[in-house]
Amino acid sequence: MQAYVYGSKRELPEGFEDYVSRKNTAVISIDMHEGHLADTPDCPCPTPRARDIVEPLNKFHRAARALGVPIIHIRSVLRKGGVDDINGIPSAWRRTFPLYVGDIPNADEHAIEGTRWTNFVTEVAEGDLIVETKKRLSAFYPTDLDFLLRNMRIETVIFDGGFTDCCVLNSSFDASNHNYRVVVLRDLVRGTNDEMEDAALKIVSLHLGLVMDSADLLAAWRT
């Protein structure tokens, strides 16, 4: 069983079997919606690097479903009128991220309910689960994800999806604090840039859980 420890792929010693058990495990796919992934100038919060993983994600999710592992899709949805963000207490990223990337033209439309920006671009199959009151960075806050996982008696969560150094990292912190075993799939997450992706995965590997390739996880699930 192999995982990335501080960026280097290594054979792990014994004692990590609970991370790669299919039992009590769910895949959590974060924010793979048009608001991040649309390849149009009005995309309100573009994460173009994540477009490359749409098909690989679909493929991995199909394999997981075939093995009986449930898929939970997370999406950010904000109320019309901005009451829970731009006209309430604005998200920090709206203020800080433009200092680095410059103005984000259509950012006010990000995640607004009833717009195309909340449509998933990855496949959502019959039987998949959706959590959609994410309003900031964590998949857990303020959502019913922890409640759902407890009802499902989940103990291990597998993260894939968008913004390795932001929502994926934050969700990994939360999942770890809530005593779930955390696996982040190195080939199925994307972040701000190479440096931040690499750094976020190192942080996960040090403090939060395992960083694995999806092929290795599938292989472990199948044995």
Next chain:
Amino acid sequence: MQAYVYGSKRELPEGFEDYVSRKNTAVISIDMHEGHLADTPDCPCPTPRARDIVEPLNKFHRAARALGVPIIHIRSVLRKGGVDDINGIPSAWRRTFPLYVGDIPNADEHAIEGTRWTNFVTEVAEGDLIVETKKRLSAFYPTDLDFLLRNMRIETVIFDGGFTDCCVLNSSFDASNHNYRVVVLRDLVRGTNDEMEDAALKIVSLHLGLVMDSADLLAAWRT
């Protein structure tokens, strides 16, 4: 007003005044206790880099107090017998961090109530506040920190202290999600190594809040 944007110190545009207002602001100092900082072989979770900031932290806290800004000291405290960690559901770091740094000899004693490992090494003054049910990585979980901040009507939190890429970063995510304005003091936090410190501060600057030097924050507070 200057802050570090993705590692580069820059003059910020207008619009960040609420981050450097003394009003409704608290300093939150994370895990500056002997369990991380004791310079002895039995230190259960050593973060030796943070020893360098003990005196600078004391000095900054004195200046903050003089300006009427409250100081909240956070410490991890675990129950005797290990029921809420090693004999319950063990913290992820206990399993993953040794993959990188090797065996941590006395880790089982980390944060146990009634031991010297929970003693603060920084000064705690009359009137300072203490939050001490932190049991994993975030200062917010499972603690009464958010409850306390709401009672104090705090809107901006200033983080200093231990493990830039771990507890400080996690607490910054949580504070940001809970709609507090977040400032992390670049010269008054320490992490696993140079690379992780730098990366964690970049993540904060992109998504979570401002990364500032303490001298600049004090200067802003004084004007």
Next chain:
Amino acid sequence: MQAYVYGSKRELPEGFEDYVSRKNTAVISIDMHEGHLADTPDCPCPTPRARDIVEPLNKFHRAARALGVPIIHIRSVLRKGGVDDINGIPSAWRRTFPLYVGDIPNADEHAIEGTRWTNFVTEVAEGDLIVETKKRLSAFYPTDLDFLLRNMRIETVIFDGGFTDCCVLNSSFDASNHNYRVVVLRDLVRGTNDEMEDAALKIVSLHLGLVMDSADLLAAWRT
């Protein structure tokens, strides 16, 4: 200013003005949907007493809106397939309430997303807000209500709607713990029976907030 103290309507002394200020106040209307209120044999969780307050509620909400007080409608919504209730860890009421009232024929359909049972029977106006991940008894858990109220800078909540001795009482406990001022409108809530309604309102009046008639609250708001 008058309120019910342990069942008796009395003039209150000074010091309760923040409870009846329109400023930073929201009305929270709980579970006025067909799943409780439909007058058909397949109603999955009937609370017939609450049918009497549909029109009075609409009237009060119109008056509140005219005064600029926002209305937040709460509804329970459970996922198809029962993963977060009957096929997960079943709600306690599903097991205990039938001991008192007998079998509830269509209870499995209660609150299932996509069914008519989640339709509101009270008016929802443009500009009203909806919170709909309530899955057990409290309007706060596991929902984004607290997050929403903080973004709106709400300090006082006015409860009306269904099951005085259950969801209204539970939500009043939670709101009080979260440091909101709580008002329950005696004429605009209904419970299991006269005895439980009376008892729940007494409990609110002792420990949690004010029990008022809606006409008195409107009068206070208008002065």
Next chain:
Amino acid sequence: MQAYVYGSKRELPEGFEDYVSRKNTAVISIDMHEGHLADTPDCPCPTPRARDIVEPLNKFHRAARALGVPIIHIRSVLRKGGVDDINGIPSAWRRTFPLYVGDIPNADEHAIEGTRWTNFVTEVAEGDLIVETKKRLSAFYPTDLDFLLRNMRIETVIFDGGFTDCCVLNSSFDASNHNYRVVVLRDLVRGTNDEMEDAALKIVSLHLGLVMDSADLLAAWRT
């Protein structure tokens, strides 16, 4: 197996075995401290009715320990200076309860850390657990109780202790929402008066869990 359904003791049908399994069960004893129970004029929040259950509680706890069921003692502890209550956002009960019982002379001292008012009057044995950041009415908020129970893999909670219609009822709502099975021990809780005790136990029996006599629970545990 017998329990009180809306005030009447009855034989339950099959299907409630998980409520009376010793496995994954903990006893949670609420606020049996001098701040409520001291028989002196300066008792800051007197609940004199609960003095009668101190010895019965001790006896029940001894029997539970002998059967391997852990005891968790909850106590309210507030910071000196009143920052998290009277000088922050005051607890609702401080404002409403005096409307019914009149002025409470020493209420400002209630639960202040370092005073005698936080001393337990019931026995705390080696191996018992303590949760002590309760600051309002629920044993769960803002405390680490849920975190502790999850680490202990507890699924059923048995409540005893103080204020049937207040902290015990609130904690029962929270435990039920968090998907624990709830048992309240009718003979080992006390409330404001006979009427409120009776009402709160009826509410528990309808919506939240089982109301049992401690002797019946012990008998079930022993079979």
